[in-house]
Amino acid sequence: MRFGQQLRSSLVKDWYYYYISYDELKKSLRTDFEHTPLVASGLKKRKPWSEEDEQHFVNELEQELDKVSTFQKVKSQEIIRRINATEKEVSEAIARTEAANQDDRARANAPSEEEYLLLEEDLSDIIADVHDLAKFTQLNYTGFQKIIKKHDKTTHWHLRPVFAARLNARPFFKDDYDATVVSLSKLYDLVRTRGNPVKGDSGAGGKQQNFIRQTTKYWVHPDNITELKLIILKHLPVLVFNPSKEFERKDSAISSIYYDNPDTWELYEGRLKKTEGAEAIRLRWYGGMESDTIFVERKTHREDWTGEKSVKARFALKEKHVNAFLKGDMTTEQVFEKMRRDGKKSEKEINDLEQLAKEVQFRVIDRNLVPVCRSFYNRTAFQLPGDARVRISLDTELSMIREDNMDGRQRCGKNWRRMDIGIDWPFSQLPKEDVELFPYGVLEVKLQTAAGQEPPEWIRELVASHLVEAVPKFSKFIHGTATMFPTRIHLLPFWFPQMDVDIRKPVSHNFGLQRPDNSTDASTSAAMDDDSDDDYDDLDDDQPLNDDENVQRLRAARDALEEHEEERRSEQANGKSNVLDEEERLAHQPVTEADDYPLYDSEDEEEELAEAKRVGGWTYRRKLVASYANLWTDKLLNALKASKPTPSPTENGGTQGKLGVSEKRFKAPKGKKIHVPVRVEPKVSFAAERTFLAWLEFSIILGSIAATLLNFGDTISLVSAWAFTVVAVIALMYSMGIYLWRVDKIKNRRAVSFHDKWGPSALCLGLVVAVSISFAYRFTHGGEGDLRGRT
Template sequence: MKFGQQLRQSLIKDYYWHYIDYDGLKESLKKPYKNGTDGEREAWTDDDEAAFIRQLEGELDKVFTFQKLKSKEIIGRIKSSEQEVKQVVDRQEELNRASDAETDESLEEDFSLLEADLSDIIADVHDLAKYTQLNYTGFQKIIKKHDKQTSIALRPTFATRLKAKPFFQDNYDAFIVTLSRLYDLVRTRGQPVKGDSSAGGSQQNFVRQTTKYWVHADNITEVKLIILKHLPVLVFNPNKEFEEKDSAITSIYYDNVNTWELYEGRLKKTEGAEAIRLRWYGGMENETIFVERKTHREDWTGEKSVKARFTLKEKNVNSFMAGKLTVEDAFAKMRKDGKKSEKEIADLEQLAREIQYRVITRKLVPVTRSFYHRTAFQLPGDARVRISLDTELTMTREDNLDGKQRAGKNWRRMDIGIDWPFSQLPAEDVARFPYAVLEVKLQTQAGQEPPQWVRDLTASHLVEAVPKFSKFIHGTATLFPHKINLLPFWYPQMDTDIRKPITHRFGIERPGTTASISTSDVDDDDSDDEYGRQTGQAPPKGIEQEDDEGHRRLRAAREALDEHVLEQQRDDHEEGEANGGINGDTRAPGNSLDVEERIAAQPLVDEEYLYDTDDEEAPEDKLEEARRSGSWHYYPLLLQHHVVLVGDFMSNLLHKVPTTTPMPQGGGMGTVNPQGQPIKATKRFKAPPGKKIHVPVRVEPKVYFATERTFLSWLEFSIILGSIAATLINFGDNISLLSAIAFTIVAVAALLYSVIIYTLRVQMIRKRRAQVGGRYYDKYGTSLLCVGLFAATAVSFGMRFKYGSDEPLRGSGAQQLIVQGQTKNASFGY
């Protein structure tokens, strides 16, 4: 889908007049044809460029002004709500002290009104974030189209103008933190859950079940707003005003640069694989450094993966990692303070001793740094459900491998801090992750199921499940392409758009209404109905006239919009016919739904959400450019285009052949997308040249046992067939001899087949190989065994029916032996 159509479908009706006039800007780029209706267009002049820049500046000023005004309006509403919430909470506290039951109903009504008001503010923040993102994309698209059609590079110049009016750079985290606190107060009726805000910070060992997801940048604010309505934002210091650096987290990972043993261990998930890192929160001035070790445990061991850590002062890190500072000296002050028991200190000393020994003996050095801003959602003091969203994730190099002294002899480089996006670094030293990372953490010892809203969120179109995603693994694989040859399974998916069509109604909605993202679903009676609901009577004449005038303007705008859409569709159709029909539906299909998403509700056809491609050089653009310029490349591109069309047509015909049965969804129906086409469950990705993709394979003792049981079953069957053959040889006639030979052949073949299959499977299990070049299931063995048994049985019955039970076999070696035996017996007088 073209961006202009996407913009028209995603308009928020209350913001209609304040969006970028994308279609108007696009029309300004179209010069008239020299011949009137077709052919070559007139040349782009300096006057045209100046007029376009003035129009573009006007649109930028319009969007910037509206965004600032709306942001100030939201700030004012939040401050007003803070005062109202404080008043109602104070009344609640007085009521609790006085135990006056007569005012319970009035207070409950006030809390309900406040909750609805805060929900409306949350919806405003969501709408403003969507408005900002859509307009920013519109400016980027129109500048790209301008530079391509006019051959004048406007992007660098306009980037300066965007920085002067940065409507897209507002950070909504401050809004989210404040709204979370207020909404939590109202939701709990003035009695929020209290506890240690560190949420387990006093614990040294964390045992959690974690699932990870990617979140596209377009959906980050919406995901945060959805979560805060169920869990408050975790604030470590509620008495301090929120600052952006408070959410910054930086980690430095260690590894051996010759063997990369920690990287491969964590990637392959081998039993006991470790990750050693140093972490600090906030800016570089923070002196408290956490030394952490993450240990992977296989499920069959009965243990869980554990993260253990202790603290060091920043000035002591270098000496401790080098072994110059002993463990006893590092914990001398902690023992002197007496804030921890002797057992706790002894456990920490043991952990520190093991980490120091591994760093020194395995020659571990800093290799990768990860930086991100984390928004954590959790009830204070209750770590049973914890959700975190990491944004602006960036990985940087910390090594000195190529002769560059990035960190030198220090444990971290000092030329960067938390100044994201680290524009001062060269491209080979930094990798900026394009998505946010959502982690849903559940304490497994609690033995609880995730809440329904968590299930709805993880099954929605807003997230993409990426099991076992690791910042350390991804950063190391990206920053060291010449050192790392084994890549994680998600690495080839980085070029795939993770945005998906809406599969069910889920997201931010205003209280008492359903989500509306388009101007096409405006109800002309909304204002009258709303006034009647609030007052219980018909609206006054003045209000009715004002609403009628507003409705007439909105209807006129909608009719103009519909007329413009029809005109645009006609233009696209005519342009497509002129180009050989290339301007068809060019939208990129949504990603295939994974297992969790397939168990969600049935898709809604009328809420399909489409996205346009972000490819800089789409095939249809190349063809159109070649046709417009009269280049000789036009005819090869046109031929290639028709070849692709024919290939797609043949592929669609083949797909219509019923070869498999579609897997049912949770409701028992086939998994289909809104267009009725089956959704593919898997995708194949190809590793870059010289690289291998590691696919995680779970190997437990029961896998070995299952392989052995399968082999023993085949062996048992072969023994049974061999016993049948031996019985036929010893106690049967000549016909039974042939049957015994047939059963013996089947028994030996089955035995050899089972030995070969068992050997191959054991090797695959030991190497943790997935189904590449081999299978863990038996595709042909059982069928061949049935065919062999049928053949042997057919031989036995066929010979028996043909020759009977007593007639010897004519012309056979057995017959000659029998005749010779009879002659010899006769000579002896028998």
């Protein structure tokens, strides 16, 4: 819907008069009051925009900004006061509960269940207010941006640069709710558990002998981030590593430096293709640049058929020793010398860490790995303390920054990281080509459940809601490297062409925050499309906006993922083992017979044809003939399929009026290829080999039959032998060609259909023909053959 309609449908009724007067500001842009909008449009008569009109509009805009900013500030202070008051009440109730547990005489003064329920309702109401205030801020900020855009386009007086300074002077839209979320999470967890928050072993759930670990990643639009945090905190508390310390913004900051060889990009391609043993090496620290502890991490991918799990191992290193360690000037024995003296870890643990350090150091030096990309984000983690069975993390303000020196600019120089930036998002001091601000938040859901056990209901509702979009195996390293080096990276991740698709969608079911006393106030998260500014009449916002075709494409892909997820859950419920992860499930989706990739084109054939054209001669002619042959063959097959009678489905009256989703293919940029995850196990190669050997065995049997027929010596036997020999040779050549084709596709990890529809049928037909020839000659020339045999 248009923004004007979205604003009217999303506002909080009690705050009606504090929202931006969007319609009134639009009316102020009109200079044709003597006519109705329709008549004015037909006459094309408009008064020129004057300085008096501009001053009047600016005054109204200033009044609206002052109204919105003042209300947001007052409401924020009110929420803080309510949180402080509720915190005192919760502390008092918990103190009375603890006293009652220790002294029987104090049980009469213990808080009742109704009192805890009232506290929970108060906190739920505050959470709803925080959600509404965040939406209020987002809607009004969007309203100011849109009305300024309309003003500049309609009047041709450029107000945007000047008003941007006014917005920065009253930054109501820059309020950070992270500290509020942490405070509310702590209080809500105390009330929900009646003063007994969950505590336990950090390895809880890890001792099960038969469990399934699922890790799924989602994109979250900035409009939905605060609402998502508030929903999650009602089920899981925010994980705070140092509860005794007051929360600061830098406590949630995480920075990572990724290493690779810029000549081969072997780590990038290994992680993208998910080859067995593919590694990612990064250096990570938490907080600001003053952090002295740097974690050297190595992530190793293991294929499922190996029976091993993908692992992430790391060890700590002082910042002052990083350069010496990476250059080999500092040995691993020196790194862990202090750890051995302290004796806080066992000798075995230290030896394992030292072995890891040796392998990482050798890999960096041997492969000439250098820093190429940095990722920065603020993470909010939700988890029961000491219980890792359910862990949810939300990364916001994700940014990718270049760290290389490849284009002659010394970003990090000989240091292991650049020092001209810290955690000062959005890194406005950097040139545009050095930083990429990721447009979405990244939600990661990690579940560890027993085999056959379903995830919690609220998590299933969350991941199926309008708040998130599934992006299996999204990687910050892969995305950052592909974005920062567009001229050097030619193999792109499968989600890359979808970055310009708006992931916002309407509410699919009644899921969101609700006030305890008013269940009708549901979530107001919905897509807000840009207003059309093509004509002056568009200021009325009367016409609905058509669905974007790109949105339909993405919905089709995401719906296929959700459908595959349901199939996987069904398999788990039936007790099937060897459960695939998200990437593997994507690779096992059914593909169409004519297409190697269901959603993406990599233009391999076009590139090969262009290369052959540059070479010229017979190479180009052969490629051109092959290209036309493939084209006409595809058209002929499509025509035959279209002519085949197929049953038509019965129309369902309940689906009438719904929009159909048309799935299109994404095209890779010229000179680029899109990698689609494909899971390849050794048994796939063995299956192809077994199939070829079966064909070979059958061809040998046919050849043996032909050789046996030759021993009879008559004409009929000779003709039959020739018929069986031809069938055997054709079967042998055909099976060899199919085998080589399959081996090539498996080697290149192409998602093709390996099913052989025509081979077995053609072989049976050939055998029928050979046998028919033998019988036909025997019946038509039987006497002549017998006579020659007797003579």
